[in-house]
Amino acid sequence: MQDRCFSHDVEHGICVSMHTELLPGFKSLSERYDRLIVDLWGTLHNGLSPLPGAIECLQAFGAAGARIILLSNAPFRVSGVRDVLAQIGIPETIYEDVFCSGEIAWRAIRDRSDPWHNRLGRRAALIGPDRHMPMLDNPGIDAAVELGDADFVICTGPREAGHTLDDYMAELARAAAAKLPMVCTNPDREVLRGDAREICAGALAEAYETHYGGDVAWHGKPYRPVYDEVLRILDNPERDRVLMIGDGLRTDVAGAAVASIDAAFIVGGIAAERLGASKGALPAAENLAALLDEVGQAPRYAMPGLIW
CATH class of the missing domain: 3.40.50.1000 (HAD superfamily/HAD-like)
Known part of the structure; x- marks a missing residue:
């Protein structure tokens, strides 16, 4: 990426580049996006329990009228994902539907189309x-x-x-x-x-x-078929109203680019150690810029976590 900018913007946060803004939370985006596609592992939960603030953040988006679809690279079918979410303590009331890589793989093997x-x-x-x-x-x-x-x-x-x-x-x-x-x-x-x-x-x-x-x-993120299916579930909305939220640059963020939707990169997930980001905090802007250059991705936003 070019045109680096490390200045502070009082209204919108820190500008990492001409493409990516660092924001402390999602509240300021609730009027801009009313369709959310949300990653699970590293974004909503850590495999053992919900991540701090994540359930409350999706509840707030829902209260603002957003439709929320959970999209996971879980390697098994959707019914299994629902079971795992219930075991972890993710309430069904915070999302409309779930889809996953295992489901689309299972269907591809069945249909052979x-x-x-x-x-x-x-x-x-x-x-x-x-x-x-x-x-x-x-x-x-x-x-x-x-x-x-x-x-x-x-x-x-x-x-x-x-x-x-x-x-x-x-x-x-x-x-x-x-x-x-x-x-x-x-x-x-x-x-x-x-x-x-x-x-x-x-x-x-x-x-x-x-x-x-x-x-x-x-099968799964970042490949287009799984995004096409989720966008179909969302009734194929205008793409500028859809936000992908996830901690995977090569999966969540890359897939959002393929699907022509904006992405919010969760820096406190799988890349936190690489970024030198402490829990609940934003990384140094130069660390994020270097990582984004390395993987060739430019998410619209970067956040410490799925927090309001």
């Missing part, structure tokens, strides 16, 4: 934990217990918390040797569960592509 998915065989092996086995409950496939019996792989993430890429390289090598296509149901590379970093399906799929030349179909 594009050439890539239409070429898949029926037998699918899962790389993921047992709790993701319902992804194999699909009229478009038969479950394969072993890679050697499979026509393709569905990757939902590591089987256990704490696993690293090294735990899967041999398995990925066997899949590549068999020339098995892979369906990745979560493009995220990593996530914070509480304060602990864990790899996601995207890290495994990326390794499959880069180390072994594997053929991967990616």
Whole structure:
């Protein structure tokens, strides 16, 4: 990005560049945006509990008349996402609907409406934990217990918390040797569960592509189909009334750009350590500018968290 600006603006906050404003919260945006697409992990919750102020912020947006859709790169179906939200303590009253990467992947395998998915065989092996086995409950496939019996792989993430890429390289090598296509149901590379970093399906799929030349179909943010579906749920509103809120520059923010909607980047999520941002605080403007340059993204706003 060009035309750096590090001056303070009393009304709108700090200008990081000609593209991104640092704001202390969302209150000033409640009249500008009445359709919200909100990320879950790192924005609304940390995998264990709601993040401070997040529920109250969405309640305030709702009271102002906003329609709110939650959009997650959760690698399983929407029904599972709703169950997780309830377990974490996110009330259904603060959002209208939920959609996720796992759901759109499941539908793509079922419908086979594009050439890539239409070429898949029926037998699918899962790389993921047992709790993701319902992804194999699909009229478009038969479950394969072993890679050697499979026509393709569905990757939902590591089987256990704490696993690293090294735990899967041999398995990925066997899949590549068999020339098995892979369906990745979560493009995220990593996530914070509480304060602990864990790899996601995207890290495994990326390794499959880069180390072994594997053929991967990616589903979820930042790819356009998942945004098209959420915008359809919102009755295809004017794009300048829609705001994407999330902590992933390569997923939430990049996807918003693809969908031609504004994005608010939550700096207190997965990038907080990299930015040197303490909880509930904005990072140094130069740190944010450097990170945005590195990843090639320009969110309209940056916020410390999902706070009013």
